[in-house]
Amino acid sequence: MKFNQLGGTGLEASRLGLGGIPFQYISQHETDGIIRSARERGVNLFYTSRMYRDSENKIGLAVKDRRDGVILGTSTHKRKKTEALQDIRDSLANFGTDVIDIYSLHNVLTLAVLKEIMSPGGAYAALDQMRNAGHVKYVGISAHQPETILRALDDAAFDVVEYPLNMVDREADEGLMEEIRSRGIGFVSIKPMMFGYATAAGPALRYVFSRKPDTTIVGVYNQDELAENLDVEAGGDGITDEEMFQAIAESEKKCYKVFCRRCRTCVTCPQGIDIRTVLRWYEYFDRYHSWDWARERYRGLRPGLDACDNCGVCERECPYHLPIKREFARAKVDLMPRRSARRLFQKKILGR
Ligand code: SF4
Numbered sequence: 486m487k488f489n490q491l492g493g494t495g496l497e498a499s500r501l502g503l504g505g506i507p508f509q510y511i512s513q514h515e516t517d518g519i520i521r522s523a524r525e526r527g528v529n530l531f532y533t534s535r536m537y538r539d540s541e542n543k544i545g546l547a548v549k550d551r552r553d554g555v556i557l558g559t560s561t562h563k564r565k566k567t568e569a570l571q572d573i574r575d576s577l578a579n580f581g582t583d584v585i586d587i588y589s590l591h592n593v594l595t596l597a598v599l600k601e602i603m604s605p606g607g608a609y610a611a612l613d614q615m616r617n618a619g620h621v622k623y624v625g626i627s628a629h630q631p632e633t634i635l636r637a638l639d640d641a642a643f644d645v646v647e648y649p650l651n652m653v654d655r656e657a658d659e660g661l662m663e664e665i666r667s668r669g670i671g672f673v674s675i676k677p678m679m680f681g682y683a684t685a686a687g688p689a690l691r692y693v694f695s696r697k698p699d700t701t702i703v704g705v706y707n708q709d710e711l712a713e714n715l716d717v718e719a720g721g722d723g724i725t726d727e728e729m730f731q732a733i734a735e736s737e738k739k740c741y742k743v744f745c746r747r748c749r750t751c752v753t754c755p756q757g758i759d760i761r762t763v764l765r766w767y768e769y770f771d772r773y774h775s776w777d778w779a780r781e782r783y784r785g786l787r788p789g790l791d792a793c794d795n796c797g798v799c800e801r802e803c804p805y806h807l808p809i810k811r812e813f814a815r816a817k818v819d820l821m822p823r824r825s826a827r828r829l830f831q832k833k834i835l836g837r
């Protein structure tokens with residue numbers, strides 16, 4: 486296992502870490518086994534989120550007697566100081582520890598959300614307070630837009646950034662990662678498997694490692710998946726660069742028309758709906774089964790999906806020809822409160 490310095494934190498992180506999403510769906514026994522095997526092969530970074538249900542508890546129990554050298558990370562999606570403080574206290578209890586290595590602000594999507602977080606009563610103040618109190622060593626932020634990340638880094642002291650980097654979503658590799666690292670901030674690449682669109686770990690991870698983030702987080706559901714990922718890290722996958730480039734081209738083709746690249750072209754929606762944000766939340770709902778989290782986020786969206794009049798402007802402008810209207814029809818059923826979705830269906834589809 487290779488290790489890298491995580492920015493200026495002084496932490497030496499394995500370049501492959503484990504994310505917490507799968508642990509909410511498997512048993513404690515299975516989690517223990519995966520984390521034990523991962524530790525034996527050098528993985529020292531375990532990163533989750535408050536939104537991934539009991540994953541903190543399971544990781545905490547799995548490392549309880551083997552904390553030496555383990556880096557624990559988690560995140561809150563709360564935006565207010567009081568709520569984030571409670572989240573941090575809950576995380577400490579769940580992990581069974583007095584100190585969490587990295588605590589992040591999860592999925593800060595827009596500048597408006599960032600502004601709320603950075604206000605005196607915002608979530609950043611909670612992280613800062615707990616960092617000063619010694620319960621959090623380093624503060625991180627995850628986002629999906631360069632301008633949000635760069636503004637956050639200008640505004641406050643962050644130690645770590647989590648940002649998507651994969652065969653299809655290569656924005657971070659176009660200067661952003663270097664900018665972040667030049668400020669002495671650790672870069673954790675996330676979503677290497679493209680929300681599950683990448684079916685083989687080999688080329689997907691090979692690509693991410695070739696871009697040299699400080700570390701990358703993968704989710705594994707069983708020992709076979711763990712071993713496959715670790716073999717790629719160890720260079721034993723036998724994949725040539727040519728095969729990797731071929732896989733990138735195939736992924737581009739496969740993701741064409743299904744995977745939102747957040748290119749922002751659809752900001753021209755006449756109704757002002759934040760299309761890429763809705764699609765992002767719906768990916769969490771649909772592919773990560775973060776149902777409550779996605780519905781909760783959606784509740785605050787203005788204008789909401791009920792403002793969509795099916796004009797089709799977005800689909801005509803989307804360079805990747807995403808079936809936005811079809812996805813919105815599904816999202817309406819899944820994200821909107823049942824009664825509103827039914828009323829909308831009757832009005833817009835049945836014309837009643
Ligand atoms: S134009 Fe298409 S790919 Fe770009 S952000 Fe909008 S939906 Fe996503």
Ligand code: SF4
Nearest residue numbers: 754793794796797799
């Ligand atoms: S179809 Fe809906 S989301 Fe797309 S541009 Fe028209 S109003 Fe906006």
